[in-house]
Amino acid sequence: MEKIRIAIAGYGNLGRGVELAIRQNPDTELVAVLTRRDPESVKILTPGVPVYSIGDAKMIQDKADVLILCGGSATDLPQQTPQLAKMFNVIDSFDTHARIPEHFENVDRASRESGNLAFISLGWDPGLFSLNRLYAESILPQGKSYTFWGKGVSQGHSDAIRRIEGVKRGIQYTCPVEKALEEVRSGSQPELTTRQKHTRECFVVPHDGADISKIEQEIKGMKNYFDEYDTTVHFISEEEFEKDHTKMPHGGFVMRSGVTGENRETSQMIEYSIKLGSNPEFTASVLVCFARAIARMSSEGMTGCRTIFDIPPAYLSSLTGEELRAKML
Amino acid sequence: MEKIRIAIAGYGNLGRGVELAIRQNPDTELVAVLTRRDPESVKILTPGVPVYSIGDAKMIQDKADVLILCGGSATDLPQQTPQLAKMFNVIDSFDTHARIPEHFENVDRASRESGNLAFISLGWDPGLFSLNRLYAESILPQGKSYTFWGKGVSQGHSDAIRRIEGVKRGIQYTCPVEKALEEVRSGSQPELTTRQKHTRECFVVPHDGADISKIEQEIKGMKNYFDEYDTTVHFISEEEFEKDHTKMPHGGFVMRSGVTGENRETSQMIEYSIKLGSNPEFTASVLVCFARAIARMSSEGMTGCRTIFDIPPAYLSSLTGEELRAKML
Numbered sequence: 001m002e003k004i005r006i007a008i009a010g011y012g013n014l015g016r017g018v019e020l021a022i023r024q025n026p027d028t029e030l031v032a033v034l035t036r037r038d039p040e041s042v043k044i045l046t047p048g049v050p051v052y053s054i055g056d057a058k059m060i061q062d063k064a065d066v067l068i069l070c071g072g073s074a075t076d077l078p079q080q081t082p083q084l085a086k087m088f089n090v091i092d093s094f095d096t097h098a099r100i101p102e103h104f105e106n107v108d109r110a111s112r113e114s115g116n117l118a119f120i121s122l123g124w125d126p127g128l129f130s131l132n133r134l135y136a137e138s139i140l141p142q143g144k145s146y147t148f149w150g151k152g153v154s155q156g157h158s159d160a161i162r163r164i165e166g167v168k169r170g171i172q173y174t175c176p177v178e179k180a181l182e183e184v185r186s187g188s189q190p191e192l193t194t195r196q197k198h199t200r201e202c203f204v205v206p207h208d209g210a211d212i213s214k215i216e217q218e219i220k221g222m223k224n225y226f227d228e229y230d231t232t233v234h235f236i237s238e239e240e241f242e243k244d245h246t247k248m249p250h251g252g253f254v255m256r257s258g259v260t261g262e263n264r265e266t267s268q269m270i271e272y273s274i275k276l277g278s279n280p281e282f283t284a285s286v287l288v289c290f291a292r293a294i295a296r297m298s299s300e301g302m303t304g305c306r307t308i309f310d311i312p313p314a315y316l317s318s319l320t321g322e323e324l325r326a327k328m329l
Numbered sequence: 330m331e332k333i334r335i336a337i338a339g340y341g342n343l344g345r346g347v348e349l350a351i352r353q354n355p356d357t358e359l360v361a362v363l364t365r366r367d368p369e370s371v372k373i374l375t376p377g378v379p380v381y382s383i384g385d386a387k388m389i390q391d392k393a394d395v396l397i398l399c400g401g402s403a404t405d406l407p408q409q410t411p412q413l414a415k416m417f418n419v420i421d422s423f424d425t426h427a428r429i430p431e432h433f434e435n436v437d438r439a440s441r442e443s444g445n446l447a448f449i450s451l452g453w454d455p456g457l458f459s460l461n462r463l464y465a466e467s468i469l470p471q472g473k474s475y476t477f478w479g480k481g482v483s484q485g486h487s488d489a490i491r492r493i494e495g496v497k498r499g500i501q502y503t504c505p506v507e508k509a510l511e512e513v514r515s516g517s518q519p520e521l522t523t524r525q526k527h528t529r530e531c532f533v534v535p536h537d538g539a540d541i542s543k544i545e546q547e548i549k550g551m552k553n554y555f556d557e558y559d560t561t562v563h564f565i566s567e568e569e570f571e572k573d574h575t576k577m578p579h580g581g582f583v584m585r586s587g588v589t590g591e592n593r594e595t596s597q598m599i600e601y602s603i604k605l606g607s608n609p610e611f612t613a614s615v616l617v618c619f620a621r622a623i624a625r626m627s628s629e630g631m632t633g634c635r636t637i638f639d640i641p642p643a644y645l646s647s648l649t650g651e652e653l654r655a656k657m658l
Binding site: 017020021024025045097100101104121126128130131132133134135137138139140141142185187258260261262266267268269270271272273274275276277278281282284285286289292307308309310311312313314316317318321322324325326328329 | 346349350353354374426429430433450455457459460461462463464466467468469470471514516587589590591595596597598599600601602603604605606607610611613614615618621636637638639640641642643645646647650651653654655657658
């Protein structure tokens with residue numbers, strides 16, 4: 001069996017996760033890593049796999065069936081994905097929801113012109129959560145959908161905390177409110193405010209002599225980040241931070257509360273949830289599994305941009321259609 | 330907009346559910362019902378829609394974009410689906426897992442020869458549960474999968490109870506064991522026996538003068554049905570049965586407990602669950618939503634048999650690709 005040859009662009013937490021996920025999928029192999037840093041300075045885990053400057057991407061154009069982009073959505077991917085789609089089949093995890101249509105257009109144009117295939121916005125939200133919203137809303141057209149996130153680390157909110165004067169280290173967890181989850185599960189289709197759905201929990205290591213009540217006030221009042229939420233701030237030692245707060249757990253819930261029946265009298269509930277020990281490792285596992293699909297669909301001649309909505313589920317599995325029907329249906 | 334014209338074959342609980350689901354989907358319409366009973370004797374809910382004998386199916390061949398088969402898997406569907414696939418695009422909910430490959434072959438042959446498209450084994454298990462097994466196992470290749478059913482009515486077990494002498498009415502609920510669910514959620518990947526996963530709860534209305542301890546013994550010892558489970562039997566009055574036990578609730582859980590990371594040290598959990606007020610109404614909602622997909626895929630020229638694994642999710646929605654990306658991704 002020929003393995004699916006994967007290259008990685010960007011070797012941070014996500015890129016390293018992709019490298020690890022490739023090890024768990026025997027029908028895939030890592031062929032190269034591209035980086036914006038000095039390639040000499042990047043030490044990867046897989047022996048014998050070369051690291052190149054991203055500017056030298058052309059060198060591996062014929063060596064990779066797909067390039068998985070592991071940069072950030074704010075500035076990296078809007079540029080990199082369309083650009084690299086001119087040379088490769090590409091997969092990214094672009095997650096700025098509001099800018100997806102624009103990103104789609106740019107990537108679609110580039111990949112059509114080059115005859116490549118591109119999957120954008122893969123991961124869990126956007127990604128698996130979007131997929132579950134689609135299935136559940138299509139099946140139960142009358143009802144209400146809910147998405148809850150957490151408990152998990154929000155990178156954006158953690159960054160915001162760290163910009164406050166006097167903060168040495170900081171991390172923020174988004175937590176779904178258990179009472180709200182239960183209300184949704186009851187089938188009552190509640191209207192929930194932002195405050196009722198999630199709380200925000202912050203752990204801060206202050207600099208020596210910092211005014212911690214001022215830090216707490218600044219966090220809690222921060223517009224768009226914290227002011228609409230019930231926020232708690234814990235001040236802890238650097239040791240405690242190091243011990244308990246350096247992982248990247250996350251998770252969440254997608255729920256559809258629907259009704260069926262002659263007079264809409266029957267309550268029907270669909271709930272999808274994930275609980276992740278590591279957000280980047282899980283997202284990476286999603287990306288690698290879709291590498292299988294892009295290789296197959298590209299070999300069938302498809303080009304242009306696709307999202308998780310367009311990909312037949314069978315393409316994600318290493319099993320044949322016959323095996324899937326016999327074992328998994 | 331032209332509506333998707335749906336015909337129903339078989340007007341029991343599922344067929345009636347399909348009729349109700351069509352009302353909830355404004356882009357679909359019911360055009361006819363086929364029955365094995367005397368058509369005159371079948372009163373449906375939708376005014377003006379004709380009921381024909383199933384032997385007269387040919388009469389509506391040009392009037393329906395898809396025929397949804399609502400018969401049973403034991404004897405109806407193995408015959409009906411291949412036969413009616415010669416005339417129509419067909420959708421069924423064939424759920425005898427072990428016989429799916431054979432059923433697939435028969436339906437595939439018939440529908441290819443006639444140039445029609447067929448979707449088999451739709452619903453929730455097989456169906457949505459299968460889909461979730463496929464996504465989760467493809468994303469987390471190293472791990473363990475679990476399926477729990479219930480709390481819900483098992484038709485087969487209820488039938489078995491009703492065959493016992495002295496039983497006037499009877500119903501059986503399959504119940505997942507909460508402790509087992511929690512063990513799986515912990516990430517410990519337990520090995521669970523049949524007995525550890527589910528219990529069986531029976532409600533029986535005995536005939537006057539029946540030997541209830543004999544009934545209880547017979548139920549609990551019944552091979553393949555109850556002997557491997559912890560079973561409780563409640564004897565109740567006919568009034569209580571009528572009040573509390575004439576609905577068809579069901580549900581269940583599909584869970585994937587996986588590991589990622591350099592030394593498989595990271596626990597990752599995916600859980601999908603449904604809680605249904607009415608099993609047939611929910612299954613019917615799934616079937617009608619896939620009618621949208623079969624109409625589209627058929628109009629693109631596809632023929633032959635497909636399962637839920639082969640159908641791109643976007644085809645289930647009435648929204649365009651552009652709308653889906655903007656609103657749901």
